[in-house]
Amino acid sequence: MDARYTRTDFHDGISRYGASLIAAVAPLAEVTMVISDEDQLRMLPPGIPWITVSAPTSAAEPFLAHQLNPHRPDVVFSPMQTFGSAGRDYGLILTLHDLIYYQHRTPPRDLPEPVRLLWRAFHLAYWPQRLVLDRADAVATVSRTSQRLMRRHRLTRREIRVIGNAPQSVDQPRDPCTVPERSLVYMGSFMDYKNVEDLVRGMASLPDYTLHLLSRITPAREAELRSLAQAAGAGQQRVVFHRGVTDETYVQLLRRATALVTLSWSEGYGLPVAEAMSQGTPVILSDLEIFREIGGSDRQAARYVGLDGDPVREWPERVRELEDPAVFAAASSAAVAQAGTFSWDSSARALVRLAEDIAVRRGRRRRPSR
Incomplete structure (x- = not known):
């Protein structure tokens, strides 16, 4: 599971999504985290095996598979769609969270300036996204709304499954009978x-x-x-x-x-x-x-x-x-x-089912009993 988008100070949306999924998937499957900076481990669940590879903004990104193939993964999941795939020998699930950057093309401010320019150019048309997503065995997204929009714009020929976002679990919600502050x-x-x-x-x-x-x-x-x-x-x-x-x-x-x-x-x-x-x-x-x-x-x-x-x-x-x-x-x-209709556990189970299906299609393992 690609954890290279994990921040080292505080979680943003992508960082929290990836870390939360890793924590929820780990009890269900054999998981190895892929990081690019050991400081990321502070923001990731403990006790899960990890390997270090190049950063997602590195010039080596298109050829990332050469760093991962020796570890013989069945399937790799990335919480982003820009994951390098050339020469891969494993199943790949890429994620497109939403289509917001096609409406508002200002890229994330924490990206290097050259990457920001490429990001803006990338979202001027839909065809670059199609090329990126079609490199995967399947595509994940976080909501039915995004799934519908991706299908409407024909962003990929691959299967699109919802691996939903979710809030963190809360032990005890607030008392609904207590008068709130204004x-x-x-x-x-x-x-x-x-x-x-x-x-x-x-x-x-x-x-x-x-x-x-x-x-x-x-x-x-x-x-x-x-x-x-x-x-x-x-x-x-x-x-x-x-x-x-x-x-x-x-x-x-x-x-x-x-x-x-x-x-x-x-x-x-x-x-x-x-x-x-x-x-x-x-x-x-x-x-x-x-x-x-x-x-x-x-x-x-x-x-x-x-x-x-x-x-x-x-x-x-x-x-x-x-x-x-x-x-x-x-x-x-x-x-x-x-x-309560959203949970990381249900998202994790959906991701594991998808990974199992891909591994079976690629002949990496037998279909598990469910």
């Missing part, structure tokens, strides 16, 4: 399509609430949003920039808040939505297909805001609905139930 949480980037501006503008209608913006942010972007908050009548006491938080602080803020809010114009997945619901925190979301998949059709678990109307007026109204203790309690309980 606070709101936003976790996510500050890119334009995240539409944080409408969250800030909406705070003018919620003078008794505080909006916590948790993620890291550049000074220039923070200055833009502070100016907008001031113009909307919501000063720094009501719109708080945390500039990054620990997992512990994130959970504490979620468990006290009235809701997690996000008004993205588009979204790849939205893991913070599932994370909030698993803690028993209601969510208020823009009405997107992927958010409907995560938040469910039961309006108690998630409240949706149409973006073609007046979201700045509408999303504060959804917050006010939760001020009724009975409504909040029902929403909190429904959120926990909906989050």
Whole structure:
């Protein structure tokens, strides 16, 4: 299992997805982790065998198979689609999480500049993605929404299976009968399509609430949003920039808040939505297909805001609905139930079944009894 996208300081979405799957798959199959930096081991589950190869941004990436073939893997799984495959002697599962970069082509900021330029060029058309994905035996994605979009755009001739994203397990969700603080949480980037501006503008209608913006942010972007908050009548006491938080602080803020809010114009997945619901925190979301998949059709678990109307007026109204203790309690309980439909265990079992099928097709082993 390719763990080279694991961060060494804190998990981002890809890093957490890969590490969580490794931990869940390890009890079900013989797993070896593929890393490029031993510091990554601090963020990966302990006690699992590992090997070190070149980094995914190395010039050696296209020929990575020459480093892996001697270890004779049955199947290799990567949480990304750019995994080098030339000359491989094993089954390969590549992952395309979503199609968000075809709508918003700004590449991840932590990539080297030459890689960022290639990334942007890669997403100008669909045919490069087809070439990349067709190198695999099968393709994984994290949601039914992404699976449907990949099929619509004919991104691969290979089988596409959902190996879902999931929140981390929660021992005990918050008490739904405890009155929440009048606070709101936003976790996510500050890119334009995240539409944080409408969250800030909406705070003018919620003078008794505080909006916590948790993620890291550049000074220039923070200055833009502070100016907008001031113009909307919501000063720094009501719109708080945390500039990054620990997992512990994130959970504490979620468990006290009235809701997690996000008004993205588009979204790849939205893991913070599932994370909030698993803690028993209601969510208020823009009405997107992927958010409907995560938040469910039961309006108690998630409240949706149409973006073609007046979201700045509408999303504060959804917050006010939760001020009724009975409504909040029902929403909190429904959120926990909906989050329970996603689990790393079920994702791990789906991945192992796919790997077994590929190994059988390639003649590497007999089909296991199930």
